[in-house]
Amino acid sequence: MTERWRSVAAAAGLAADDGSTRPTIFAEMTALALATDSANLGQGFPDADGPEWIRRIAAEAILQGENQYPPGRGIPALRESIAQHRLRHTGIAVDPSTEVLVTAGATEALAAALLAFTGPGDEVVTLEPFYDAYAALIAMSGATHVTVPLRHMDGAFRVDRAALADAVGDRTRVIVINTPHNPTGTVLSADELGLIADVAQRVDALVLTDEVYEHLTFDGARHHALAALPGMADRTITISSSGKTFSLTGWKIGWAVGPAPLIEAITAVKQFLTYSGGAPFQPAIARALAAGDDDILELRDSLADRRDLLVSGLRAAGFDLVVPGGTYFVCADATPFLSDAAPDGAAFARMLPGAIGVACVPISAFCRAGSETASALSSWVRFTFVKDERTLRTAIDRLSRLGGAAEPASEQHG
Numbered sequence: 165m166t167e168r169w170r171s172v173a174a175a176a177g178l179a180a181d182d183g184s185t186r187p188t189i190f191a192e193m194t195a196l197a198l199a200t201d202s203a204n205l206g207q208g209f210p211d212a213d214g215p216e217w218i219r220r221i222a223a224e225a226i227l228q229g230e231n232q233y234p235p236g237r238g239i240p241a242l243r244e245s246i247a248q249h250r251l252r253h254t255g256i257a258v259d260p261s262t263e264v265l266v267t268a269g270a271t272e273a274l275a276a277a278l279l280a281f282t283g284p285g286d287e288v289v290t291l292e293p294f295y296d297a298y299a300a301l302i303a304m305s306g307a308t309h310v311t312v313p314l315r316h317m318d319g320a321f322r323v324d325r326a327a328l329a330d331a332v333g334d335r336t337r338v339i340v341i342n343t344p345h346n347p348t349g350t351v352l353s354a355d356e357l358g359l360i361a362d363v364a365q366r367v368d369a370l371v372l373t374d375e376v377y378e379h380l381t382f383d384g385a386r387h388h389a390l391a392a393l394p395g396m397a398d399r400t401i402t403i404s405s406s407g408k409t410f411s412l413t414g415w416k417i418g419w420a421v422g423p424a425p426l427i428e429a430i431t432a433v434k435q436f437l438t439y440s441g442g443a444p445f446q447p448a449i450a451r452a453l454a455a456g457d458d459d460i461l462e463l464r465d466s467l468a469d470r471r472d473l474l475v476s477g478l479r480a481a482g483f484d485l486v487v488p489g490g491t492y493f494v495c496a497d498a499t500p501f502l503s504d505a506a507p508d509g510a511a512f513a514r515m516l517p518g519a520i521g522v523a524c525v526p527i528s529a530f531c532r533a534g535s536e537t538a539s540a541l542s543s544w545v546r547f548t549f550v551k552d553e554r555t556l557r558t559a560i561d562r563l564s565r566l567g568g569a570a571e572p573a574s575e576q577h578g
């Protein structure tokens with residue numbers, strides 16, 4: 165392929181130099197899991213679909229003729245329902261006609277916002293490790309990605325305050341935060357959010373807050389909405405999605421909520437990304453947000469039980485770990501199992517399916533190559549517990565065979 169057709173994606177590091185798609189670590193691990201008949205605790209999607217009553221509304225909507233382009237901002241009933249839900253759960257009142265935008269998942273909201281507000285010469289600050297889409301979307305916008313480590317200390321991952329103050333400066337246009345946090349399961353404290361609010365106001369930056377796990381917190385850990393902090397309502401775009409909350413990740417109904425002028429700017433970009441989508445799913449999610457609080461509680465409780473099961477299994481197998489306060493994920497340190505054949509978390513994750521029939525993903529996949537955080541967490545891996553109990557028990561049973569340095573991939577498992 166000639167230099168002339170070297171794609172923008174390749175230039176931004178999203179594709180290989182020949183322009184071909186670079187498979188993400190998630191795709192690679194899922195393929196390995198399939199090939200080895202592994203318990204797949206790598207990719208974080210539920211293996212049980214969301215509530216049937218919600219799915220029936222979508223099925224009915226298809227039969228009743230909700231099959232053409234919905235309004236670009238989303239159907240009024242859904243925008244109204246998002247506003248009501250937000251008021252009920254956070255006390256924040258928003259105008260559904262100007263301050264709410266329905267998007268193709270949280271991902272499109274993030275993409276449209278980053279494209280709307282940032283470009284070459286701007287800096288976008290995220291925590292590290294980070295949800296992998298952030299780095300790709302920041303690269304597409306042409307902005308520079310700056311990261312603030314979440315440090316492993318006292319059995320938790322916490323924001324490095326000094327690094328936050330250093331990272332945010334005159335070039336910072338946008339700070340992207342994510343709480344509850346994927347991959348670490350950290351629920352940012354009111355204190356940490358206060359620090360983020362302070363630095364954002366100091367440099368007049370916008371904050372995109374990715375709260376797709378807002379309802380999935382455990383042990384009474386409380387999710388705090390950044391937009392509720394003093395001075396933040398005017399500069400915060402809150403992004404969420406029905407995918408994780410209702411175990412309907414394939415529907416891709418998400419939203420952005422924030423001040424009208426900012427939502428207007430995001431809408432301007434969004435209209436030329438997908439314009440609109442998910443016509444039959446929108447009325448179903450409108451009902452789910454209005455009447456699905458019990459389903460959310462049920463999912464939260466069942467996830468808490470599954471988290472406990474996986475945490476105790478990983479501990480029994482010999483992993484050091486951080487007990488997550490929210491999300492679908494637990495991060496564990498694979499140091500006791502590293503060897504010459506598998507010297508770090510990435511090699512361990514690649515070896516594990518073949519060796520014992522369990523898949524996970526390395527934390528380095530959520531870090532910038534060569535960063536300080538990538539090296540601090542180089543031995544760490546992420547397991548998901550959003551799987552049925554049988555899969556989790558199978559995984560735990562297999563992990564209990566690890567005992568010290570794991571066997572090379574070729575030697576066992578049939």
Ligand SMILES: *Cc1c(COP(=O)(O)O)cnc(C)c1O
Pocket residue numbers: 268269270271272295342346374376404405406407408413416417418
């Ligand atoms: C799953 C996930 C998303 C993507 O949400 P969609 O609604 O599927 O686009 C965004 N952010 C985080 C942190 C996620 O884990």
